[in-house]
Amino acid sequence: MKQIVVLALLVSAFSFAQPNIIFIESDDQSNLAVGAYGFGGISTPNIDALADSGVYFTNAYNMGCWSPAVCIPSRTMLFNGVHLWKASKINKERVPGLSLTERLKDKGYETYFTGKWHALGKSVKETFNHYGTITPGQLKTYHSPEGHYTDIVGNEAVAFINSAAKKESPFFLYVAFNAPHVPRQTEQKYYDMYPKAEIELPPSVKAGPLHPHIKYNYTSAPLNPKTMQGRYQQNNAMVTHMDDRIGDIFEALKAQGLYENSIIVFMSDHGISFGENGVAGKVCLYDISAKAPLIIKGPGIPTGKKLKQRLYLQDIYPTLLDFIGADIPDYMDFKSLKPIIKKASEKDVYKSIYLAMFDDQRSIIQGDYKLIMYPKVNVAELYNLKNDKWETKNLISKSGTTTIVKKLLTEFVQWQEDTGDELDIKQAFPEYFN
Known part of the structure; x- marks a missing residue:
């Protein structure tokens, strides 16, 4: 009888084991720069495989910005769970509540960070248990004495997975690549994958004047489609390099037997325009810049489902809390996507x-x-x-x-x-x- 009780307790403990959370975020990556989203022939086999094994959203928006560095508002909203103008008032002393990282720590997660940190509020060192390389929001170069920063971040993530696999507690791994943000520097082999003259541009890229009401364009007028082909080539090369390191992360999870019981999120902070609508930059509200990839895979999540309803990238914060059974605080503005993810439902999340x-x-x-x-x-x-x-x-x-x-x-x-x-x-x- 005693053995049966012990076995029952073990089964119960296993049943309620919290999934690990691996959160991978890129910088300045539009939906057009993911193969699964269906444009332009970009090679992202590992991100595509994640989409095939989970749910991916084609209309996930960043609410906007108060800064030319759009990543700051995006990531501040992401980690604090509040809308744009509330997030703009956040500083180290004034936060609406615990960050995503702190809430996961309270639920028993061991937390680790590597890569770009560009959010208002508490710092990485204040909120994560462990951290690797912390890169600035704007790199002067991707090349360091230790190697290319995309490789450094990917390798540090793999090392943490191999270490965390030996422990019993679940972990939250936040991998924040600077790629494909400028300066777009990578190995020649990645550039060679995308001959400039063969780059397909969206039909909204046309030679001529820049948009008269958009600030912070990263090119001079008149807009030159050939120049934009070069931007696409560099961007695609950076993304494919990053995708290789993402593949390393997935392989490490599989080798440690952790892949199946992990929630894996891939997203970017916002998109970017390379000449579309007369814009060469990201401080605009056209869809190519305002939207970004959002993919989630995990235990009990349907596979290979593309959802088209409009929502916000930052909805992923309450979504993760919901998936691990944590309370979603009343002050949080964004919404859990768990109900539509679990059923791969097309139900609207927002009225507008x-x-x-x-x-x-x-x-x-x-x-x-x-x-x-x-x-x-x-x-x-x-x-x-x-x-x-x-x-x-x-x-x-x-x-x-x-x-x-x-x-x-x-x-x-x-x-x-x-x-x-x-x-x-x-x-x-x-x-x-x-």
């Missing part, structure tokens, strides 16, 4: 999507339509995303669109109230509020 950058760009997306506004110059753009995914046909001057814009603005004003957005949109566009 709000996007904002500084005080000079705003957007609202609902149904088929996306409204982008430039309040300082009283200019607006309207796109039907169902019929025009590249956002090339501005419908704002078409007859019959005023009703659509007014409906979108009603939704936008509600978001302003909910997020604490103090911009006076009614003053900027009085013609839609009469």
Whole structure:
């Protein structure tokens, strides 16, 4: 009888063993730079394999920024769980609550960090049990005496996995690659995979003037498609290099028998434009820059499911808490995706999507339509995303669109109230509020 009780306790303990969490984040990687998302022939076999073994989202948005370094707002929202304008007020002394890392530590996770840290609030050394190389938000070079930083970060992640496998406690491994952020330096073999002249550019890349209302472009006018082919070549090469190191991480998990009982997340902080819509940069609200890959795999998660509903990248914080049975605090603004992930459901997460950058760009997306506004110059753009995914046909001057814009603005004003957005949109566009 005693043996049966002991066996039952062991089975019970095993059943409730917390999964390890491996969270891999890249920097400046759009959906176009992942093979599984279906554009341009980029080689990302390991990221694609993760998508095949889990759920991946094609419309995951970063809410916006208050900084030209869009990664800072994105990562600050990610680790603190609050919307854009609340996140902008965070510092080391003023945080809304425990960070993602701290909550996982409270649930018994051993935590490790390697790579880029570029978020407001507490530092890596204050919040993680262990850490490896901590790189700045902007590298001057990827080359160091110890090697290429993509390789260093990948190798440190593998070393931690091999060490953590010997311990009983679950672990949270946050691997933050700087790639494919500038300077786009990698080995020649990766550049050679993407001959510049053969690079396919999206149809929204056209020679000519830069967008007149977008700041922080990383090229000079007029926009040159050949230059943009070079940017794509460099970007793709950096991503494929990173994908190789991601493959090493997966192989280490499998070799240690940890792969199946691990939640693995891959995402980027935001996308980037290489000439699309007249933009060469990331401080804009077009989908190529505002969206980024989001993939999750783990025990009980369906495999090979592509979900198209719109949501936020930062929803992954409460999602992870939900998957390990931790309480989601009331102050948290983002939403758990667990209900739709478990069933691979197409159910909407949000009624609409709000996007904002500084005080000079705003957007609202609902149904088929996306409204982008430039309040300082009283200019607006309207796109039907169902019929025009590249956002090339501005419908704002078409007859019959005023009703659509007014409906979108009603939704936008509600978001302003909910997020604490103090911009006076009614003053900027009085013609839609009469």
